[in-house]
Structures are given as structure tokens and as C-alpha cells.
Amino acid sequence: MNERAAVAAAEAAVPAVSVRGLVARYGENVVLDGVSLDVRPGEIFVVMGGSGSGKTTLLRHMLGLLRPAAGAVRVLGVDVNAAAPATLQALRRRVGVAFQGGALLSSLSVGDNLALPLVEHTDLHPRTIAIMARMKLEAVELPGTERLMPSELSGGMLKRAALARAIVMDPDLLFCDEPSAGLDPAVSAAIDKLILRLREAMGMTVVVVTHELASAFAIADRICVLDGGEVVAVGTVDEIRHSANRRVQNLLNRRVETPTLDPDDYLRRLTGED
Amino acid sequence: MTLPERIGRATVKGIEEVGLAAALVAESLFWLFMGRRRGQSVRLRAVVEQAVEIGLRALPIVTVLSGTIGIMLAIQGIYTLRTFGAETQVTLGIALSVVREFAPVITGVLVAGRSGSALAAKLGTMTINQEIDALKVMAIEPVRYLVVPPLLAMLVMLPALTLWADAVALLAAGLYVSNELGVTLAAYGLELLDILGANDLLHGLGKSVIFAVLITAIGAVNGAAVTGGAEGVGRMTTRSVVQAISAIVITDMIFVFLVTR
Numbered sequence: 001m002n003e004r005a006a007v008a009a010a011e012a013a014v015p016a017v018s019v020r021g022l023v024a025r026y027g028e029n030v031v032l033d034g035v036s037l038d039v040r041p042g043e044i045f046v047v048m049g050g051s052g053s054g055k056t057t058l059l060r061h062m063l064g065l066l067r068p069a070a071g072a073v074r075v076l077g078v079d080v081n082a083a084a085p086a087t088l089q090a091l092r093r094r095v096g097v098a099f100q101g102g103a104l105l106s107s108l109s110v111g112d113n114l115a116l117p118l119v120e121h122t123d124l125h126p127r128t129i130a131i132m133a134r135m136k137l138e139a140v141e142l143p144g145t146e147r148l149m150p151s152e153l154s155g156g157m158l159k160r161a162a163l164a165r166a167i168v169m170d171p172d173l174l175f176c177d178e179p180s181a182g183l184d185p186a187v188s189a190a191i192d193k194l195i196l197r198l199r200e201a202m203g204m205t206v207v208v209v210t211h212e213l214a215s216a217f218a219i220a221d222r223i224c225v226l227d228g229g230e231v232v233a234v235g236t237v238d239e240i241r242h243s244a245n246r247r248v249q250n251l252l253n254r255r256v257e258t259p260t261l262d263p264d265d266y267l268r269r270l271t272g273e274d
Numbered sequence: 275m276t277l278p279e280r281i282g283r284a285t286v287k288g289i290e291e292v293g294l295a296a297a298l299v300a301e302s303l304f305w306l307f308m309g310r311r312r313g314q315s316v317r318l319r320a321v322v323e324q325a326v327e328i329g330l331r332a333l334p335i336v337t338v339l340s341g342t343i344g345i346m347l348a349i350q351g352i353y354t355l356r357t358f359g360a361e362t363q364v365t366l367g368i369a370l371s372v373v374r375e376f377a378p379v380i381t382g383v384l385v386a387g388r389s390g391s392a393l394a395a396k397l398g399t400m401t402i403n404q405e406i407d408a409l410k411v412m413a414i415e416p417v418r419y420l421v422v423p424p425l426l427a428m429l430v431m432l433p434a435l436t437l438w439a440d441a442v443a444l445l446a447a448g449l450y451v452s453n454e455l456g457v458t459l460a461a462y463g464l465e466l467l468d469i470l471g472a473n474d475l476l477h478g479l480g481k482s483v484i485f486a487v488l489i490t491a492i493g494a495v496n497g498a499a500v501t502g503g504a505e506g507v508g509r510m511t512t513r514s515v516v517q518a519i520s521a522i523v524i525t526d527m528i529f530v531f532l533v534t535r
Contacts (some may be wrong), residue, residue: 063411087314092413103408117412120419121313180376 003151004137016041016078016173016205017062022071024229032055033229034071044199044206046216048240049226050251058226059177059206061095064088070177076173093121096166096204100178104150110137110161111146118235121169135163142196156187162196167198174198176208180215192218213252225251229238295491298417302425305418310425314415320423328389328424330433335388336381336435337442343376344368344443348450361455365462368447369469373441377439379476379526382485385432386518390493393424394514397497406498421494428486436482440475481529487524 006184017039024032034056039045049055060066061073064080073080075262078091100238104113114133118124124132130146137145140160145153153161166174179195190216199206210216216223216237224239225232225248232247233240240248275283283523309315353363400406409416448462496514500506 037512059408063407065407065410089313089413093410095411097408099408101404103404105395105405105408106403116414120412120414247438 007208014041015074015119016043017045017207018072018074019058019062020072021056022061022073024054024061024066025069030066031229032061034230034232035226035229036071037224037231037234039205039207040222042199042203044195044208044219044222044235047207047209047226048211048213048216048223048251050211053209055209056177056228058261059207062207063095063175064092065129078167090232093117093169095173096169096171096174097244098159098162098166098174098176098179100181102150102153102162104158104161104165106150106248107144108150110142110148110150110153112232113150113161114146114227117165117169133164133168136168139167139198140164141190156183156191159183159191163191163198167202167204170202172204174206176206178210178212179208180210180212185214188212188215189218191215191272195219223264227251246271280348287456291495295495298421298494299425299487299491302415302422305415305422306426307420307519309422314418316422316426317419320419321426324423324427325431327392328385328427329435330516332385332388332431332435333438336384336439339380339384340377340439340443341446343380344372344446345450347376347443348454351455352451362457364451364455366469368451369444370474372443372447372462373440373470373474373527374477376531377443377487378436378481379522381432381436381439382481383484383519385428385435386489386492386522387430387515389424390489390518391511391515393490394497394500395511396420396506397494398500400508401498401500402503402507420491425487425490426491428490429483430449432489433479433482436478437475440478451454459504477533480533481526484525484529485507488521488525489518492521 012045013265017037019035019037022032022035023030033053035058047055047058055056055137061068062075062080064073064075067081072082076091076094080086080088080091083091091208104110108116111130111133115126115129115135118129118132119126120269122129133146134143137143140163142157142160142164145161150161163176163179164244166176176195182190182205183191195208198204206219208216208219219235222234223237224234225240225243227247227250233243233245235243241252243249305312305314306316336532347368348364351367352361355361355364355367397406400420406416406420409419444466448459448466451457452459452462493514496517500510502509
């Protein structure tokens with residue numbers, strides 16, 4: 001094996017994202033309880049779960065926006081909670097994030113939103129930056145929108161523009177928060193295809209957080225099912241579909257398990273008596 | 275919660291906010307002087323845009339209010355001094371009141387209402403829309419990108435607006451005085467030059483620099499603390515204006531106490 005192949009093999013062996021024993025709390029409420037998972041380089045890894053399962057909290061920990069109560073998160077080999085500020089900044093230039101609501105800066109045009117990371121982190125000529133921004137907008141099938149303001153975009157366009165901004169620095173790792181939530185089925189399917197096409201074209205690792213089953217099954221190489229702040233199952237689409245785990249099947253079949261309440265307890269709760 | 279508990283919690287929260295504001299100003303200074311070395315320099319274009327918004331766009335209202343206050347001071351001064359037959363001394367009262375007190379305070383209050391509230395609303399809206407998070411994950415320091423430009427613009431434009439307010443208020447007062455007492459504008463102007471020293475101007479400008487820091491820090495802290503959607507933005511924006519105006523008046527009193535006595 002030559003040196004280059006050895007380096008490539010070594011990089012491939014290191015998970016793109018590694019979460020170990022992650023515990024997250026909001027006050028007394030434990031939101032993530034010992035979550036561990038690995039995202040392999042080059043795969044599309046979907047974190048799936050219902051509302052309140054902890055998937056958004058997990059994503060915010062992976063992005064280094066929240067500090068865990070316990071455990072560790074390594075992204076592209078960097079411990080996001082122990083890294084020096086300069087290391088974290090360097091890491092973030094290699095990572096793209098498409099937020100659920102787009103999170104485009106409302107005071108800037110779509111083109112300026114895309115140009116922002118390039119203006120801030122490169123010495124490229126403004127004309128080159130404008131061309132790169134247009135290229136990325138074309139890549140997400142939004143040509144000619146660079147002069148529009150974010151408030152002038154539809155929901156689907158906003159998601160595409162957010163994706164375009166997320167990939168403008170050609171990241172090694174892309175995070176997408178609910179990329180198809182709130183969209184009609186046709187637009188949602190188009191976004192799924194777009195994510196697949198971008199991964200194909202750019203060869204990056206993609207982590208998608210979603211509660212949309214159809215979307216998860218359409219794009220995932222592997223799926224991680226979160227429920228009640230715990231990892232219930234990790235596997236390929238087929239493995240998850242045929243999982244015998246009750247909590248996985250509850251999610252897939254949209255069943256909600258409601259604990260049976262004692263009538264006296266229920267009455268006490270309603271009246272506020274302890 | 276008992277009353278002492280409530281007072282205690284409110285005090286702790288107040289101290290926390292003062293600490294946050296101080297940390298924000300310190301961080302702003304860090305990015306201002308060290309940003310280039312960290313690859314995060316402050317964009318001159320952003321500072322100029324803020325200067326236009328904070329300074330140039332406030333000129334009409336500053337002109338109207340400072341002119342009005344100049345005339346009002348002249349009317350009150352002449353009325354009061356006439357009791358002692360000393361209305362010719364009105365220029366002394368007007369000059370010192372305007373330059374040392376009214377111009378910096380009124381300009382500060384106006385800018386707090388216009389630009390401090392705008393900063394709080396902008397940061398609040400950005401917080402609830404995850405735009406601040408987006409900046410962080412794009413490796414763009416929010417304080418450097420969002421707070422330093424208005425802080426710098428405020429530090430330049432608030433003293434500049436104060437100087438403008440000085441000039442307009444003194445001119446308006448002079449027009450009234452010359453009409454009322456039959457003094458020529460030139461004589462009034464010469465008297466002003468005789469009365470006002472550099473220390474009077476610096477007194478007013480020094481205050482305006484402190485007000486600039488206060489308005490920006492209070493706007494930024496309140497904006498960053500927004501929770502609960504549009505209602506939260508409105509609540510914190512109002513809070514930032516009330517706090518900034520209170521801070522201006524209280525700081526003014528402390529400044530006068532320390533410098534004048």
C-alpha cells in the first residue's frame with residue numbers, strides 16, 4: 001500500500017463523528033442519557049426520532065453549540081468541547097450546517113448570505129466569490145435568486161438556499177436539521193434527491209436529523225433511532241425496517257405508548273394535591 | 275416566593291447582567307485589537323454602515339430636539355434672570371447647560387431610543403431565528419461580527435452628534451436671545467467663546483463616549499437574552515430602552531458628581 005492510500009485508509013478508519021456516553025440535561029430534565037454512536041466517513045447518517053426524543057439536542061452537541069453534562073463528541077477527529085478556540089474555528093470551516101428554518105441572515109440577500117463565509121474566511125476576489133455563490137445556487141437548483149432577500153423565498157427555496165450556504169466552503173461534513181420538515185411531499189422528495197446528489201458530487205459525510213420516515217428511508221445509508229434520549233437502534237434502512245425492537249416499531253408505525261394512569265393519581269394531578 | 279427572596283433574585287440577576295455587559299465590552303475590545311491576528315478582522319464597511327444608521331439618520335431628530343431645547347433654555351433663562359434684572363447673564367447659563375448637560379444627555383437618550391433598541395431587536399430576532407447559531411457554526415464570531423461595528427460606530431457618532439447638538443442648541447438659543455434682548459448674534463457668539471472652555475466641551479464629549487458604550491452593551495445583552503418569539507423580542511427591546519435611558523441619567527449624575535465637585 002502506498003503512502004497516500006495508507007493516509008486515506010487511516011482517515012476512513014476514523015469516524016467523521018464520534019459520540020461517547022453523551023449526557024445532556026436542561027435543569028433536572030435528562031434529555032440525552034448516555035448516547036454513543038459513530039458516523040462513518042462518506043455515509044449519509046440519519047438520526048431519527050419523534051418530538052422530544054432528543055435529536056435536536058444531540059445535533060446541537062455535535063455542532064458544539066451546547067456543552068454536555070457528561071461524555072464526549074469528536075467531529076472529524078476534534079473533541080468539540082475540549083478544543084482550543086482556534087482549533088474549533090478551523091474545524092467549523094470544514095463543516096456545513098443547514099438549519100431547520102434556514103437561518104439565513106435576514107438582513108442580507110441570498111447571494112450575500114452565500115458569500116459571507118467566503119468573504120470572512122478567504123482572500124478571494126469579490127467577483128470570484130460572486131461566481132462561487134452563483135455556482136452553489138445552481139447546484140441546489142436556485143439559479144438567479146442571489147438578489148432576493150430570504151423573506152422573499154418560499155419554504156422549499158429557503159431550505160435549498162440554506163443547503164447552498166452550508167456547502168459553499170466545500171465542507172467535509174454536512175449537518176442538516178429537518179431538511180424536509182414542513183414541505184409538501186413533492187418538494188420534500190426533491191430535497192431528498194438534492195442531498196443524495198450533493199453527497200455524490202462532493203463526496204462528503206452527511207448527518208441528517210429528521211422525524212420524517214419517508215425522507216429518512218430515501219436518503220440514509222444508516223439510521224440511528226433515538227427515543228427518550230437513548231439510542232434504541234442503529235442500522236441500515238432494511239435493518240431498521242425489520243427491527244424487532246418495540247420502540248423502533250412504535251416510531252415506524254406511529255404508535256404512541258401512553259402510560260396507564262391510576263385514577264386516583266390522575267385526580268390528584270388535576271386538582272394539584274400531592 | 276417571599277419578598278426578600280424576590281429582591282435577592284432580582285439583585286443577583288442584575289449583577290449577572292452587569293457582568294455580562296462588561297464581558298461583552300471586553301470581548302468586543304479583544305476582537306477589535308486582536309481580530310486581525312485571529313483571522314477575524316472587523317469590517318470597515320460594516321462600521322460605516324452602522325455609522326450612517328446611528329449618526330447620519332439621527333441628524334434630523336437631533337437637530338429638531340436640540341434646537342427646541344436651546345430655545346426653551348433661553349426662554350426659561352431670561353424669565354428666571356429677569357427677576358434679578360440679570361437677563362444679560364443668560365448666555366452663561368445656556369452655554370454651560372447645553373454643552374455640559376443637555377446636548378450629551380438628550381443625544382444619548384435619542385440614540386438609545388433609536389439605535390440601542392434597534393440593536394436589541396436585531397440581535398433578538400437573530401437569536402430566535404438561529405442566525406446567531408448559524409454565525410457560530412460558520413466560524414464567524416457573533417460579537418466581532420454583530421457587536422463591534424455598532425460599538426465603534428456609536429463611539430464615533432455619539433460624540434459627533436453631541437457636538438452637532440451643541441452647535442444647533444446654542445444657535446437656536448442665540449437667535450431667541452438676540453431677538454428678545456437685542457443682542458447681535460456676533461456678540462452672543464463672542465460671549466460664548468469667552469465662556470466656554472475646552473474642559474466644558476470635553477465634559478460633554480466624555481459623557482457621550484460613556485453613553486455610547488452603555489447603549490451598545492445594554493442593547494446587545496438584552497438582544498442576546500431574547501426568548502419566546504416575537505413577544506420576547508418586543509419585551510427585551512422595551513427593556514433595553516428603559517435600561518439604557520436609566521443608565522444614561524444615573525451615569526450622568528455620577529459623572530457630574532465626580533468631575534464637577
